[in-house]
Amino acid sequence: MRRAFELGLAVATGLALAFLLLPMVALFLRISPAELADALTSEVALDALWVSLKTGLIAHFFVLLVGTPAAYFLATKRFRGRGTLVTLVELPLVLPPAVAGIALFALFGRLGLLGRTLDTFGIQIPLTQTAVVLAVIFVAAPFYIRQGIASFEAVDPLLTDASRTLGASPARTFRRIALPLASSGLGAGSALAWARGTGEFGATIMFAGSLQGVTQTMPLAIYAQLDLNRDIAVAIGALLVLVSLTVLLSVKLLPSWTRFTSPSFIRSAPSG
Amino acid sequence: MDPLHVTLVHPLRSFRLELELEVDRETVALVGPSGAGKTSVLRAIAGLLRPEQGRVALGDDVWLDTGAGISLRPERRSVGLVFQEYALFPHMTVAENVAYAGPRRAGELMEQLGIAGLGNARPGELSGGERQRVALARALARDPAVLLLDEPLAALDAHTRVRVRAEIEDLLARLRLPTLLVTHDFQDAAALADRVGVVVDGRIVQVGSPAELIAGPASPFVADFTGGNLLRGTARPAPSGLTEVTLADGSRIFSTDRLEGHVGAVVYPWEVAVAREAPADSAQNHVVGPIAGMVPVANRVRVRIGPLTAEITAASVERLGLRPGEPVVASFKATGTRLVPLA
Numbered sequence: 001m002r003r004a005f006e007l008g009l010a011v012a013t014g015l016a017l018a019f020l021l022l023p024m025v026a027l028f029l030r031i032s033p034a035e036l037a038d039a040l041t042s043e044v045a046l047d048a049l050w051v052s053l054k055t056g057l058i059a060h061f062f063v064l065l066v067g068t069p070a071a072y073f074l075a076t077k078r079f080r081g082r083g084t085l086v087t088l089v090e091l092p093l094v095l096p097p098a099v100a101g102i103a104l105f106a107l108f109g110r111l112g113l114l115g116r117t118l119d120t121f122g123i124q125i126p127l128t129q130t131a132v133v134l135a136v137i138f139v140a141a142p143f144y145i146r147q148g149i150a151s152f153e154a155v156d157p158l159l160t161d162a163s164r165t166l167g168a169s170p171a172r173t174f175r176r177i178a179l180p181l182a183s184s185g186l187g188a189g190s191a192l193a194w195a196r197g198t199g200e201f202g203a204t205i206m207f208a209g210s211l212q213g214v215t216q217t218m219p220l221a222i223y224a225q226l227d228l229n230r231d232i233a234v235a236i237g238a239l240l241v242l243v244s245l246t247v248l249l250s251v252k253l254l255p256s257w258t259r260f261t262s263p264s265f266i267r268s269a270p271s272g
Numbered sequence: 273m274d275p276l277h278v279t280l281v282h283p284l285r286s287f288r289l290e291l292e293l294e295v296d297r298e299t300v301a302l303v304g305p306s307g308a309g310k311t312s313v314l315r316a317i318a319g320l321l322r323p324e325q326g327r328v329a330l331g332d333d334v335w336l337d338t339g340a341g342i343s344l345r346p347e348r349r350s351v352g353l354v355f356q357e358y359a360l361f362p363h364m365t366v367a368e369n370v371a372y373a374g375p376r377r378a379g380e381l382m383e384q385l386g387i388a389g390l391g392n393a394r395p396g397e398l399s400g401g402e403r404q405r406v407a408l409a410r411a412l413a414r415d416p417a418v419l420l421l422d423e424p425l426a427a428l429d430a431h432t433r434v435r436v437r438a439e440i441e442d443l444l445a446r447l448r449l450p451t452l453l454v455t456h457d458f459q460d461a462a463a464l465a466d467r468v469g470v471v472v473d474g475r476i477v478q479v480g481s482p483a484e485l486i487a488g489p490a491s492p493f494v495a496d497f498t499g500g501n502l503l504r505g506t507a508r509p510a511p512s513g514l515t516e517v518t519l520a521d522g523s524r525i526f527s528t529d530r531l532e533g534h535v536g537a538v539v540y541p542w543e544v545a546v547a548r549e550a551p552a553d554s555a556q557n558h559v560v561g562p563i564a565g566m567v568p569v570a571n572r573v574r575v576r577i578g579p580l581t582a583e584i585t586a587a588s589v590e591r592l593g594l595r596p597g598e599p600v601v602a603s604f605k606a607t608g609t610r611l612v613p614l615a
Contacts, residue, residue, distance in 0.1 A: 161355075162361075165352075166372050166411070167414050168372070
């Protein structure tokens with residue numbers, strides 16, 4: 001009986017791993033290394049790589065720049081409605097990508113809430129590279145902010161208190177104490193946000209279109225090349241697998257090189 | 273140097289913090305059981321807790337006045353706060369920790385506190401005593417006008433504690449800063465402070481020098497806290513001019529204090545003598561019973577006889593051949609028996 005149970009567990013694990021890993025294996029078997037190199041140097045692939053890299057870096061810059069202070073604020077301030085706000089920040093995480101696309105249209109489209117005003121200044125966002133950046137920020141930022149809130153909440157408030165009594169302003173306390181102590185968590189959040197942004201497809205294709213060299217990111221190029229030149233689609237796919245694997249490994253390895261940041265002072269019963 | 277003046281009213285979980293105190297160029301200890309609101313007092317002075325009502329001023333320099341709407345940010349108040357858990361920055365070296373408030377005096381202070389050799393170590397690599405010194409050096413690097421110490425010895429083991437206590441005593445004597453110390457241990461307070469305030473449920477129930485508190489505890493709690501025996505009974509005037517206290521077991525003892533009704537008679541262990549037979553001496557009070565327990569404390573032995581604990585030398589125990597279970601007589605003088613009213 002017990003042996004049958006153990007066997008069942010092993011079989012289930014084997015099935016799950018096979019199902020999750022075989023598609024990746026198949027992808028790499030589909031194309032030889034020479035063909036891979038060839039396909040990746042095609043104009044379509046290079047354009048997609050460039051668009052992905054550029055929009056991804058710009059989007060990530062804004063995610064870190066705005067997301068870090070926002071996460072700190074939400075982690076350290078106590079006010080009414082804070083819980084609701086944190087939940088709303090996480091909403092894009094569970095939102096279907098198609099909804100994200102149509103929602104961005106509703107805001108920035110020519111007849112949209114903001115788009116109408118922008119249009120009078122001659123600014124049009126849909127189907128431009130700016131649209132790609134906005135779509136990536138929209139789907140990736142929540143990953144970073146959520147992880148950032150958790151990381152800042154894990155910083156012992158006694159340490160920030162100590163910083164203040166040592167004459168440091170709130171800004172200096174953030175820079176010298178909270179930020180370095182939360183850095184490993186923020187790094188993990190940053191990597192996850194980057195991965196999500198790189199893979200972004202649904203919102204981008206609806207809101208930014210799929211114009212080679214302008215808005216066609218790598219995932220969009222895979223889709224576009226599926227019927228035209230399957231080798232290129234497979235090659236870009238293989239490249240994205242490698243990128244994702246790198247991100248995953250860096251997230252897993254992050255805590256080990258910043259372990260020294262964990263508070264290690266003696267904890268004892270608080271006094272009155 | 274200006275004195276620190278503090279008045280606070282602040283609701284805590286199950287009681288209100290309500291106290292007033294003044295700290296000159298001296299060390300004042302607030303002692304009391306855990307959860308009495310002692311740490312909240314320090315946090316309110318440092319600006320980490322905003323009390324419902326209160327005023328904190330260093331001479332004419334007002335840090336907090338809820339009535340006038342004044343509340344300086346923590347970084348604007350000249351305090352050196354040493355946290356109970358030290359709160360050293362784990363991602364910085366010892367030298368970086370100490371220099372955080374100001375690099376000017378960092379080297380000198382590390383030298384003074386004997387941690388100059390640890391400059392490149394991280395807090396995680398230090399012993400409890402070393403962390404304590406780093407925390408002190410870091411707090412002093414700001415050149416504070418007031419020093420606040422939160423349970424400076426609580427996180428240390430018994431052995432280190434005695435040594436660190438002496439170090440702090442020495443340091444405080446050299447600094448001569450208004451110092452407010454919080455501890456749950458009367459011995460620590462007695463060793464470090466010029467004056468001790470006993471805090472119970474957010475209020476100071478008695479202030480005095482350690483000797484004054486031991487000599488004249490105002491309440492059973494203070495007596496118990498300072499280490500005295502507390503014998504409960506009913507007091508009434510005796511014909512001899514003394515006060516006679518009838519204890520629960522019917523035995524009677526005498527005190528020179530004048531009090532009536534429900535009282536606690538306070539006797540310090542070192543004022544109780546132990547003998548084989550009732551001695552023909554001047555002591556008025558005798559408690560007869562078997563030895564319930566004997567605990568050696570350094571070169572002394574604490575002997576329990578009925579409701580009393582006597583502290584006598586190990587040499588006397590040897591000479592009298594005392595053993596647990598043997599009947600003895602404990603005697604103490606009426607003049608050494610303090611009476612405190614019981615609720």
